[in-house]
Amino acid sequence: MLSPFLTSDIDPFLTMASTEGWLCGKWEMEFLLQTFPQGCLVKRSGSETLGYITSLRHDKSGWIGNLLVAPQARRGGIGTELMQGAIHALLDAGVETVWLTASAKGVELYRRLGFTAIDSINRWVGEGSGGTGWSPFSPWDPEMVRHVDCAGWGDRREALLHVTSGRGHVICDNYSFVCIQPWPQGTQLGPWGTLLEGQAAPLLDLALAAAGTPVFLDVPAGNVAAAVLLSRKGFSIKGSNTLMYLGVRPKYSPQKVFALASMGSMG
CATH class of the missing domain: 3.40.630.90 (Aminopeptidase)
Structure with missing residues (x-):
């Protein structure tokens, strides 16, 4: 069961993202939570947060970003569960196309979920x-x-x-x-x-x-x-x-x- 991404989750997320070498800021997370909260989700186990994902709806398209699973919880299906939650939120909101950028490690996961490569960034x-x-x-x-x-x-x-x-x-x-x-x-x-x-x-x-x-x-x-x-x-x-x-x-x-x-x- 996935839970909403809360304002109180921002700082723990940014701390974990920093260890991954990601470039993201608090302003960005606040914008995502305000603009498309139904597509910003976390996976919890009791009081422990195991993973995060954010998404943003534009008009006919949407973007999934910030899929982050705690190191100790990886390879257990949490990333797939979070991805499916974000995809469903965007499709339920009426988007026709869902975008993302994938690291080399993530490409195969996204292909299994139906994504197609169109370019490199x-x-x-x-x-x-x-x-x-x-x-x-x-x-x-x-x-x-x-x-x-x-x-x-x-x-x-x-x-x-x-x-x-x-x-x-x-x-x-x-x-x-x-x-x-x-x-x-x-x-x-x-x-x-x-x-x-x-x-x-x-x-x-x-x-x-x-x-x-x-x-x-x-x-x-x-x-x-x-x-x-x-x-x-x-x-x-x-x-x-x-x-x-x-x-x-x-x-x-x-x-x-x-x-x-x-x-x-x-x-």
Whole structure:
């Protein structure tokens, strides 16, 4: 039997996530619990919490993240039980496509549950200029940002875009944008989307001029232009996960997605 993920579970979860080397924050967990509480679940045995999972509904799609099982409870079916609970919550809410990113260890579990690999997500790491100042091309345009993001992911993701832009700074150009998010560990670029490949380079220059260091971002491997651009700026890949989906094949255009909005847990 699964239980709701409570506010009091956030700190214990973050402690366990830190031991796994995950990058996630309290603001993120509070956002998930507020936005889609029925898809945020825990597995308990008496007073002991054995596992966690979170999920987020967008419009026609949803995202599963933060599947974490205590080391002493692994290989006992808890991960599968948590996954099934999150999947059912999203499908019951009316989503057609469920997304996630899988580590090498998790791919087989997700395949057994019906997920299909569609791309890889690479973690790129480089250096910024230390945050020398902001110089946006144009004012923040929420509707344009939603349009560009939807062109890449095939769905409207207003809540996710709102929370990430609200905690960072967005630089906009003509049908292109990049969000710069601060973390204690450095600066994240993302979400980052463009409709035309040539719009990405000037945005990256401005973002790096404004970013503290180090700079990290999660980028679809299917976006070859992003890889070329980041390599030229001295970035390198420090890790990779598999992007997978369940249900209706999404209208996914990786060449328009230059970075994810979150570090794996929300899309």
